[in-house]
Amino acid sequence: GPFDVVIMNPPYVGEKGNKALFDEVRGLGAPWSSRCAARMDYLYFFLHLGLDVLEPDGAFAALTTAYWPAATSAAGLRADLLARGHVERFVRFTGKGLFGTAPGQHNLAVAVRRQDGGGPGWSWCDARWTGTVLENGPVERLEATLPDGSWQPFLRAEDAAWLAALDWDTTLGQVAVDRQGVVSGCDRMHDGPLFVLDAAEAQARGWLGAWFLEPLLRGSEIRPLLEAGQGAQHVPSAYVLYLDGTRTPPFDVLSHLSRARARLEDRRETKLGKRPWWALHWPRDRELMRRPKLVTARRAPAPAFYLDREGLVVNSDCTWIVPERVSAEVLQAALHHADVARLLALTGKWKGALCEFYSEPLRSLRLPLGAGVNAIRERR
Numbered sequence: 001g002p003f004d005v006v007i008m009n010p011p012y013v014g015e016k017g018n019k020a021l022f023d024e025v026r027g028l029g030a031p032w033s034s035r036c037a038a039r040m041d042y043l044y045f046f047l048h049l050g051l052d053v054l055e056p057d058g059a060f061a062a063l064t065t066a067y068w069p070a071a072t073s074a075a076g077l078r079a080d081l082l083a084r085g086h087v088e089r090f091v092r093f094t095g096k097g098l099f100g101t102a103p104g105q106h107n108l109a110v111a112v113r114r115q116d117g118g119g120p121g122w123s124w125c126d127a128r129w130t131g132t133v134l135e136n137g138p139v140e141r142l143e144a145t146l147p148d149g150s151w152q153p154f155l156r157a158e159d160a161a162w163l164a165a166l167d168w169d170t171t172l173g174q175v176a177v178d179r180q181g182v183v184s185g186c187d188r189m190h191d192g193p194l195f196v197l198d199a200a201e202a203q204a205r206g207w208l209g210a211w212f213l214e215p216l217l218r219g220s221e222i223r224p225l226l227e228a229g230q231g232a233q234h235v236p237s238a239y240v241l242y243l244d245g246t247r248t249p250p251f252d253v254l255s256h257l258s259r260a261r262a263r264l265e266d267r268r269e270t271k272l273g274k275r276p277w278w279a280l281h282w283p284r285d286r287e288l289m290r291r292p293k294l295v296t297a298r299r300a301p302a303p304a305f306y307l308d309r310e311g312l313v314v315n316s317d318c319t320w321i322v323p324e325r326v327s328a329e330v331l332q333a334a335l336h337h338a339d340v341a342r343l344l345a346l347t348g349k350w351k352g353a354l355c356e357f358y359s360e361p362l363r364s365l366r367l368p369l370g371a372g373v374n375a376i377r378e379r380r
Contacts, residue, residue, distance in 0.1 A: 001053035006060035010046035012105075015039055035080075040073040041065070047077055047112075051084045054114035059088070066092065066106040069151035070349050072360050078151060086115040087122040089139075090153035095128040106352060108153070124153050152347050159346050166343070170370045172335075173363030175325040177288070180298070180359070181217075181314035182240060185267040185281025186260050194260055195241045195280065196315075202239045205252070212249045214242040215310075219297030219317035222306045240313055244286065245279035254278055289313065292328045294321040294335065299354040303344060305335045319357050326369060334367045 015022050015038070025045060026033045035048050043064050050060035068074040069090075081087055091109040098107045109127075126137040142155050155163070172178070184195040193201065196216060199208075207213045215236035225232055241257075243249055257264065257278050269275040269282075290311035295318050296304055305321070307328055314320045323331045334340065343366065349356040 002055045002058065003053050004055055004058045006050050006054060006058070007062075008046055008050065008060065009063040010043040012065050013042035015041070018042070035076060037073045037076055039071075041068065041071075044068065044074060044077045047110075048080055050112065051080065051114060056114055056116075059111060059113045061109060061111045063098075063107060063109050066108045067349070067351070069108075069153050070347075071150075075149055078149065081112060084114065084116055085112040087112050090122060090124040091127050091136075092124065092154050093127055093129055095135075096131045098129060104352065122153065126154075150347070155346060163343075163346060166339075166366065168366040168368055168370075170367055171363065172321070172365045172367055175367075175369060176294075176321045176323045176331060178319055178321045178359050178362055179284050179288075179314075180282070181316045181318045181320060182242070182280055182284055183282040183316045185269070186263050187316065194257065195243075197239050197241070199237060199239065205256075207253075208239075211247075212241055212243060212253060213239050214313040216240040216315050217295055217306075217308065217312040217318065218315040219300075222295060222297050222300075222318070223304050225306050226304055234308075234310060234312060238315075240315070241280075242283065242286070242313055243279045244283035245275045248276075249278065284314075286313075288322055289320065291322050294323070294328060294332055295319070296321075296357045298357055299351065300357060301353055301355070303335050303341055303357075305332050307332050319359065319362065321362070330369075331367075334369055337368050340365075340367065 013021065021042065022036060022040075026036050031048075032045070035045060037044075043062075047060075047062060047064075050062065054060060068077065087110060089109075089111040093107045093109075097103045097105060099105060121142065123139050123141050125139045128135040128137070140156060142153065142157075142160060186194055187196075197205075197207075197213075202208050202213060215234070216238045217234060218238060221234070221237070225234060241249070241253060243253075248254075261277055264270060264277045267275070267281050270277050270279075275281065292307065292309050293314075294305040295308050295312075295314055296306070298317055298319050308314075308320075321331070326334075344355055349358075349361050
């Protein structure tokens with residue numbers, strides 16, 4: 001280099017399970033060590049590199065996954081693209097998947113010109129891939145970026161104007177605490193269940209009602225419970241061996257878990273001496289979990305927050321939220337507000353048809369609280 005044009009399809013490799021690869025990049029020193037971020041993708045390095053090797057006013061085009069514009073881990077990448085380049089065009093691919101070996105993957109293309117202090121604003125279009133023909137849709141202009149620093153490249157002008165006018169100034173993280181459900185650290189076994197048991201097995205083992213066995217609320221149960229009405233009672237279909245490490249379970253429980261002892265002893269928390277081998281990896285705070293809380297599947301097609309008053313243990317495929325500054329009823333109503341659904345549709349982190357209700361996007365989710373609390377109470 002330097003080059004006038006760079007065209008790339010960088011490798012898509014997540015950081016999880018690939019520590020050695022990312023450590024190798026960190027070992028290159030500046031600027032690469034400063035470009036590393038938790039939970040990032042290897043492709044980010046190539047977009048930085050595209051800017052590194054371009055002539056002034058040169059351009060690169062990259063075919064990537066569709067997730068980095070809104071990913072928290074890509075905040076440094078987006079800052080670099082704004083500081084040293086001008087994003088000219090995003091292309092969103094619909095129709096058939098671009099890669100037959102990754103049918104669930106969503107892709108986009110981005111074109112960036114090397115232009116110091118280029119600033120925000122780009123054009124975008126949809127492109128439908130039929131498997132043999134690429135059909136391009138109309139091009140639209142976007143001049144907006146979001147307050148949290150994430151990008152939503154495919155907003156229409158009226159949606160960008162609606163977002164700019166939205167005057168909610170209270171976020172979920174300001175009025176509640178959130179947690180993922182309990183994680184065993186050994187969730188999948190080829191020879192049957194380990195920590196999570198169905199009702200029949202729990203009964204056959206004579207463990208129903210024991211101190212170490214708790215009814216479990218799972219993500220697949222949230223929407224049916226909401227449809228049944230808030231007064232509907234949760235009928236457990238599964239139970240969890242809720243072992244937080246403070247009380248040793250009886251011999252028959254230890255015997256049941258011992259077939260996975262090698263895997264359980266290999267967990268990080270166990271190696272550090274923070275958990276005995278038979279305990280859940282992340283049992284969470286049971287006293288906090290007993291309080292009235294809202295529970296949602298961590299991926300869902302629309303907001304669906306169940307108000308649990310029974311103090312149920314929550315499965316790892318759910319996020320649970322304990323209100324602190326508003327009532328659970330008010331927070332549930334706010335989360336189910338029609339405009340919150342629109343906000344998530346426009347700015348949420350989506351994997352295809354499913355929105356992610358993880359801690360990071362939820363804590364920054366703006367809600368119609370504050371002055372809006374009274375309005376919600378009146379509607380109820």
